[in-house]
Amino acid sequence: MNKYEKIRDIGKGNYGNTILVRDKKNDHYVMKIINISQMTPKEKRQCLKEVELLSKLNHPFIVKYIESYIEGDTLRIVMKHCKGGDLYHYIQNKKKQNTPIKETRILIWLTQILTALKFLHSNHILHRGKADAWVKLVQPAHKNRLQHAHKGILQNAYKGTPQNPHKSTLRHDHFPPVTDMKSLNILIDNDKRVRLCDFGISKVLENTMDYANTLIGTPYYLSPELCKDKKYSWPSDVWATGCLIYELATFRTPFHSTKGIQQLCYNIRYAPIPDLPNIYSKELNNIYKSMLIREPNYRATVQQLLVSDIVQRQLKLLIEEKIREKQNMKRPLKEKPAAENEGSGANEQEVKTLLLDVVDA
16 A cells, blocks of 8 residues: 555455555545455456446536545555535434434435436436346345346346446446445545535445345345346335435435344335425425335336426536536636636527436437
8 A cells, every 4th residue: 555545444344354554645535445355356456447437427417436446455445535425324313413314415416416327327427336236135046046137137237328338438338337326435525515426336346255244234125026036127216215315304214124034125115205394395295105116116206306396406406516616727826717607608599408318318
């Protein structure tokens, strides 16, 4: 680790450690150190290829991966540091303070998550994460069939769509990077914007001895179709996002069980879908419940959510903010930056064009 100097530990897990480091320029990064001692040389090379793909993902609401390398029996993955911590601990702090999260804040983060998911889906990347491993634990007799089904759907994803047959920017001889969609894996940057993280970590962990032990805490975002041993596809990302909205509004996930994963899956499939607290608008409650429709074919899609009125209003504010930032960057230093209440200065057509760029598939 000559290139990086350790500052402090951030967290420890069954698979390894996460530490804060700095380089020679004193820029701070997060380094994940994963034990790969049980991997073959071929599996180690594949891990590096998987993580290399992550560095090609450039999006304002996705954590930037810097590099990865093998040192001894560990794989080291270096990422940008988000000073705001993760969404899980943000929620826990609000819970301790007994302070509800404002609807405006939830909408801002929902919009950012949706735009990130739209980008990932357009590149044929699923938030598959460890969910399929949970189903394997629940229904071990179907393990081989599940593996075959998941492999098939991921391979089919690379074929693109009739409208965009070559949409994917990733190499077709790799499976797409995957992650674990939960509040712990959504980070908050210096500007209080959320960034999805840990893409590919689950894929790497599949080859480690302690992979099964890392699954604790993951299943609360499982979709009903995964609980029924169905293929994982994009609707499950929408379900997980709905669970996140409920967690932001109530400080807990919508489905629980004290009797194990099988009872939890039963509740996910059959228990009533809870409403958001009354302090939140009916409009937000409606869009949240559209994400938790149990039949995936009827569940709201990322595209539909992005063009909904409540998200479009937030998208417009988000884009106007970006335009204002660019305009202020172009101003001479002696010129006073535009105040927030002066508006973005953007014409209506410019905003509409940017909105279309965001929501068009």
